[in-house]
Amino acid sequence: MLNEINLAIVGHANVGKTSLLRTLTQDSQFGTISDKPGSTRHVEAITFSLSNNDKIVFYDTPGLEDSIALYDYISRLNRDYTKADGIDKLNQFLSSPESEHRFEQEAKVIRQLLKSDAAIYVVDIREPILDKYHDELAVLAYSDKPILAVFNYTASSSPYEIEWKKLLSRIGIHTIVRFDAVFPSLDGEYRLYQSLLLLLEPAKNILNGWQEKIKQQRLNRNHRASLAIADALIDVAAYSELAKDNVEDMIKIMQDNVRKREQQAITELLSLYQFSIAQQSSENLPILRGRFESDLFNREALKLMGIHLSKGMLSGAVIGAGVDLAVGGITLGSAALIGATIGGLAQTAKHYGNRIRNKLSGHTKMTIDDAIICFLSLRLLQLKESLNLRGHANNMPIILAKLDEGTWKKGKLPKSLQVTRVHPSWSTIGRYKLKKDDANRQEVLSNVARELE
Ligand SMILES: Nc1nc2c(ncn2[C@@H]2O[C@H](COP(=O)(O)OP(=O)(O)OP(=O)(O)O)[C@@H](O)[C@H]2O)c(=O)[nH]1
Numbered sequence: 533m534l535n536e537i538n539l540a541i542v543g544h545a546n547v548g549k550t551s552l553l554r555t556l557t558q559d560s561q562f563g564t565i566s567d568k569p570g571s572t573r574h575v576e577a578i579t580f581s582l583s584n585n586d587k588i589v590f591y592d593t594p595g596l597e598d599s600i601a602l603y604d605y606i607s608r609l610n611r612d613y614t615k616a617d618g619i620d621k622l623n624q625f626l627s628s629p630e631s632e633h634r635f636e637q638e639a640k641v642i643r644q645l646l647k648s649d650a651a652i653y654v655v656d657i658r659e660p661i662l663d664k665y666h667d668e669l670a671v672l673a674y675s676d677k678p679i680l681a682v683f684n685y686t687a688s689s690s691p692y693e694i695e696w697k698k699l700l701s702r703i704g705i706h707t708i709v710r711f712d713a714v715f716p717s718l719d720g721e722y723r724l725y726q727s728l729l730l731l732l733e734p735a736k737n738i739l740n741g742w743q744e745k746i747k748q749q750r751l752n753r754n755h756r757a758s759l760a761i762a763d764a765l766i767d768v769a770a771y772s773e774l775a776k777d778n779v780e781d782m783i784k785i786m787q788d789n790v791r792k793r794e795q796q797a798i799t800e801l802l803s804l805y806q807f808s809i810a811q812q813s814s815e816n817l818p819i820l821r822g823r824f825e826s827d828l829f830n831r832e833a834l835k836l837m838g839i840h841l842s843k844g845m846l847s848g849a850v851i852g853a854g855v856d857l858a859v860g861g862i863t864l865g866s867a868a869l870i871g872a873t874i875g876g877l878a879q880t881a882k883h884y885g886n887r888i889r890n891k892l893s894g895h896t897k898m899t900i901d902d903a904i905i906c907f908l909s910l911r912l913l914q915l916k917e918s919l920n921l922r923g924h925a926n927n928m929p930i931i932l933a934k935l936d937e938g939t940w941k942k943g944k945l946p947k948s949l950q951v952t953r954v955h956p957s958w959s960t961i962g963r964y965k966l967k968k969d970d971a972n973r974q975e976v977l978s979n980v981a982r983e984l985e
């Protein structure tokens with residue numbers, strides 16, 4: 533049994549080799565990707581250590597460009613030596629002068645291929661079969677290495693797919709997998725490694741170990757993301773300020789603090805999933821430069837998300853003993869308000885502030901409305917779900933996943949979060965110093981995270 537496998541990713545220029553590696557290694561920072569050929573100039577390795585010292589090493593290689601001339605050149609080398617097999621021909625090529633000049637890039641690929649256990653040949657199936665592909669495959673086949681063909685750009689169908697299969701089969705490549713580097717299907721990765729297993733039976737343990745590692749990485753990341761979201765929700769739910777004379781100013785301060793906390797959670801999620809914030813740069817999409825486009829306190833956005841608004845938030849009026857400062861998304865703690873609520877309260881926060889600010893005692897607690905916290909949780913959950921499904925070669929702006937999160941849409945906090953309301957010291961925002969290691973907070977944190985999953 534092997535305890536290390538080396539896999540070379542090869543193919544024509546600009547077909548998505550580096551993109552494929554980003555997705556397989558779940559690393560959006562790996563290598564250089566661009567829509568122009570020649571992005572990868574050198575062989576670049578990425579190594580993963582598995583348990584029991586097993587290792588899997590992927591090698592990204594420069595794209596093959598001038599394959600017609602290369603094939604021609606190799607065919608003309610040492611024609612007298614008629615018994616030369618494919619590997620001899622490649623070795624002759626590597627010791628020939630042009631391997632350091634005209635075919636310097638191609639030589640890097642072939643050198644790496646000969647040192648590897650197998651190759652993954654990436655095909656852009658939108659391309660018709662051209663002579664250059666024939667020739668490049670003929671050269672690669674000289675290496676006598678097991679080759680798995682990966683059909684990229686399979687998110688939409690291509691009329692050339694059958695032709696590609698025929699061509700590959702004539703070269704002796706019969707193991708083919710459809711795997712879109714940017715929009716991988718859910719089982720794509722599994723099929724890819726199963727196919728690789730067929731070619732590399734001695735590396736079975738390593739490939740299984742690697743698949744298990746990826747699976748664990750996914751689960752672990754999903755869990756850490758849930759904890760990050762739960763942490764933000766607890767911070768916001770436990771957050772309170774005292775209403776004094778300046779109710780409207782206080783609302784603004786509280787809103788701002790909560791917005792900042794949301795931003796912190798977004799940044800944590802993006803970095804946990806190894807996506808860079810700078811990538812999110814397009815206009816008119818929900819996530820804009822790493823932040824949500826619509827404001828957390830925008831009532832229309834809340835409605836669009838389908839959250840049931842509390843009556844207070846709908847009308848901005850008094851409910852029972854509590855008063856919702858509707859537009860602000862802030863609630864006055866109901867207990868504190870007994871005695872302070874009066875009939876005929878105005879409909880808006882502004883009015884509310886004017887009319888009764890003098891009647892509020894200096895100890896009235898202001899907290900963030902349930903509906904806002906539900907909205908926050910839905911936004912962060914959607915982001916998490918999108919990141920869970922997102923290929924690491926995808927450098928387009930994040931489009932939020934659709935969720936069917938009944939509990940949160942009801943606009944009422946689930947039980948696991950309700951308890952935080954009476955623990956202002958559990959919030960990192962506002963008046964109190966957080967007791968980070970508070971065992972009760974930790975317990976609630978895992979409960980909330982579980983509920984999120
Ligand atoms: N939509 C879509 N775009 C892709 C896919 N694969 C790659 N791309 C895009 O195609 C372009 C080229 O991708 P790269 O990964 O740089 O290709 P490469 O084969 O490494 O290119 P070289 O290093 O120049 O040989 C980039 O703009 C990618 O975003 C895919 O499956 N779907």
Ligand SMILES: [Mg+2]
Nearest residue numbers: 549550571572
């Ligand atoms: Mg590349």
